[in-house]
Each structure stands twice: as C-alpha cells, then as structure tokens.
Amino acid sequence: MLDRTPRSADAPRAEWAVLSDMDGTLLDTESTWLVVVEEFVRRHSGANDPALVSALEGLDLHRAAATLRSRLSLEMTTSAVAEELDRRSLEAYAGGVSWTPGARPLLVALAAAQVPLALVTSSPRHWVERFAQTVDLSVFDVIVTADDTPRTKPAPDPYLRAAEALGLPAHRCVALEDSVVGATSAMAAGCTTVVVGDGTRVPATLHVASLVAVDVRMLRAVARGTMPS
Structure with a gap:
C-alpha cells in the first residue's frame, strides 16, 4: 500500500471519503x-x-x-x-495514459474540499508507478494495489483496506467503479457504490454515464444517503 502526503493531525475528522477504482474509472486504460x-x-x-x-x-x-x-x-x-x-x-502503455472525461477536475475538487481520497486498483504496484509518470496521482492519501491484499477484487479486502487506512468505516465511503468485479468488491465491503459508464449495469448501485456528471455536492449527498435536488 502506497501512502501519500498525510493529513494534518489537527485537521477535523472527515465525515466521509471517496475510494476510486483506477482503470476505466479514472484512467483510460x-x-x-x-x-x-x-x-x-x-x-x-x-x-x-x-x-x-x-x-x-x-x-x-x-x-x-x-x-x-x-x-x-x-x-x-x-x-x-x-x-x-x-x-x-x-x-x-508505453506512450502514456490519460484521464477519463471529468476525472481530473473531480479529484481536484474533492481534494480542495478536503475529502479523503483512496485509489483502489486491481493493477499491480509497478503499473501504478508507471502511470504516475504520466498523470499526477499525488492527490490520493492512500493507494491500494493488487499487491497489498491477500484477496483482490471481487473480494471486499481492497476496499476494506483503503477505508481502514483513511480511518473511516467502509459504510461512510463512496466507491467509484466501472466494472461488475469492482462494484461487487466495493458493495461487499459496505461502500455506497457509483458505477461509471453506460455499459455496466450493477443492481443496488447508482449509475452515471461519466464522471463529467459527478461533483462534490453529489457525492456528499450520496455519502449521506440522500441525493441533491
């Protein structure tokens, strides 16, 4: 597990957090x-x-x-x-990777709002390190890769590990996913799950066409069990 810049010890305890998949959700990989x-x-x-x-x-x-x-x-x-x-x-991937539509602005906005962020990916650590040479992943407080848990997605372990590292129970975290395997993992951990993309339909999750349709206000409402009007 890769830890990024720690939050200040005297910062107020976070009410909620966002745990996001990487491939297909944030990065066009x-x-x-x-x-x-x-x-x-x-x-x-x-x-x-x-x-x-x-x-x-x-x-x-x-x-x-x-x-x-x-x-x-x-x-x-x-x-x-x-x-x-x-x-x-x-x-x-040698030519580099790019963000999916809306991904980078959303991460910047979440970080500005001081929402704890974790990257939860099935990719190995060396892939994440390679991608980080092209895109800035420093916004994440925690990065959990396939190398960091005995069981990977669709088991709940990666999301449970990420939530624990952020100091929050999984049910207070919103997960962003784009696959059935990833959504199954997040839901099994207890995360409220938002599935990104028109091609993947997962029962008991919210669906958005792309991250362009997602903002801090929406995710805060989702974390609280309500949706903004």
Missing part, C-alpha cells in the same frame, strides 16, 4: 488492457473469444492469467501467462 487480452487469446488459440475477454474486465493480473490458462487449456504456467500479459500491457 481498461480498453488497452482488453486489447492486450484479446490479442493474447487470438495468439494462443487462433480464434476470437469476446466473452472470455469481457470476463477479464476488472480482474487482477494473476487472476486474469489463471482464467486464461484454464479456459484456453494452455500448457504455460499461470506465472508465464501473467508475465506475458504484464510485458505486453506495459508495452501498450
């Missing part, structure tokens, strides 16, 4: 990852399998590798699959 997976499937099976590719959305590198090895009946070890996915993904 998920589509690149899925292209890497698609090419892996085609290279090792000689065919396209859109359903298999979609099933890997939101999974960590090791879980994705294990799924591919099993579904494609590969003779490669899971570690070898993960290594290939890791290498090809980093090659694909």
